[in-house]
Amino acid sequence: MSHSERMSFETNALLTPHETLQMDAHMSSSLEFLMENAGAMVARLIRQHFKSCRVLVACGPGNNGGDGYVVARYLQGWGWPVSVAPWKKPQHGSLAARAAQEWTGPIVAFEAAEAMRAELVVDAVFGAGLSRPLPEDVVHFFQHVPRCVAIDVPSGVDGVTGACWGEVPQALLTVALVRKRPGHLLEPATGRCGQVVCVDIGMPEEAFSGLKARYWENTPSLWPLPLQYEQDHKYTRGVVSLYGGAHMPGAARFASDSARHTGAGLVCVSSSEEGAALYRTVLPGCVVDQKTPYDSVKDQRRRVWVCGPGLTFKEVESVLPTLLEAQCHVIADAGALAWADGLPEKLRGVKVMTPHLGEFVRVFGPVRTSRLEAAQQASKETGSVIVLKGADTVIAAPDGRTAINRHATPALATAGSGDVLSGIIAALCASGMPAWEASCAAVWIHGEAGRQAAQAKGGWIVAEDLITFLGKARHAAEKSQKLSINR
């Protein structure tokens, strides 16, 4: 059992609407208590973030609306001027209907004019499970809202994929209940959520029984990094190999430097005669040879390979099939992805693929669902871990485990940054981490190095800067892991 499976629903696990329904079914006798707590917590957060002002709570017919009625009651109890605008009344006898009955304050029409009169609107129309386009009148209403706080998600956000069912409200603050949802971390929803704060509503532990987390926010508690030991030598730390192209040597240089700075014990670079002469001068810390891939893979220590950075179609063709035949652990990027143009089966056996969206589409075809689902599907079909890069990098494993990374910075958008990431993944795979955990850890460390470099350099960095911060970034992850163990 992997570390993440044992963790069940730790705080970085993300809840899908389907899992929320399962929990609710489990906790049917406590739902009223949970709704009361949810409403009270949202009201408290509003009190923390805003001064007393005219509040309008927009309530839908379901439990999201139910939470809204409770929020209204608490704010009014603290002396705030509050009205409720029901979009549709809750069904008679439902939990939300009971919450609505307890609201004795003003009820106004669900109209743009009312939204404009308010100073703050609470969006309690729909929760994260909405599966149809937002009704026109809801869109129109929220176009006139001054400041908005959303319960669960801004209405119209798909809680799993982060897709928006039309023009969703722009919230300043979104209050997640129990755990965040995948959609909170994925674009375009993230941009509509504002600050996302997760609150504890007193959900008992037993509600999680039988549930197995499948989505996580990418944090260091998800992937234990190997420690350093007194007895370590370079081979226990791990060997990373790459094939260095003769035409674009910079990419292989970034990948090998980054593997070394992340902790690989040894990096071996194989190349042609012409390439090897060049790599010997620019990579003094690496073993450079002119071995054919066929000869290289005979060395059982050279199991982990980066293939693709800086390679032409012909070079990939001459290396990758041999590596896959020998069942090496291949991290495929750049040229290797271009080589598979429209034919993902050519990459069968690759451990990790690291496409950005353009490369992903080139290999797998247009994304017809969401980026999240497309990455999951591609991972399932190919058996490879898919690292779909972006501001919200998705790391999907063939068994369905999916991490979403927000630990990054726009400063990473610089040439060579992807080569650095493939080197980090390789170093962590070579140290013995399983492919998905290594990929998650690498994406986090890459983001942390970017943040540290950007801070040190005043915001604008190049790939070389990133590499010099990798050791510190790995150390930051280790420190954070120690803290979470001690908690």
Ligand SMILES: NC(=O)C1=CN([C@@H]2O[C@H](COP(=O)(O)OP(=O)(O)OC[C@H]3O[C@@H](n4cnc5c(N)ncnc54)[C@H](O)[C@@H]3O)[C@@H](O)[C@H]2O)[C@@H](O)CC1
């Ligand atoms: N276990 C938890 O995490 C808890 C969740 N709670 C709340 O429960 C919410 C989820 O409640 P629900 O599952 O009732 O979902 P919603 O509150 O989103 O309700 C959806 C309702 O709206 C109706 N609807 C959607 N589109 C419509 C349309 N175009 N025309 C007419 N009706 C339409 C649906 O048929 C459904 O009845 C969460 O968002 C959260 O606010 C809280 O009450 C506390 C406990």
Ligand SMILES: [K+]
């Ligand atoms: K909402």
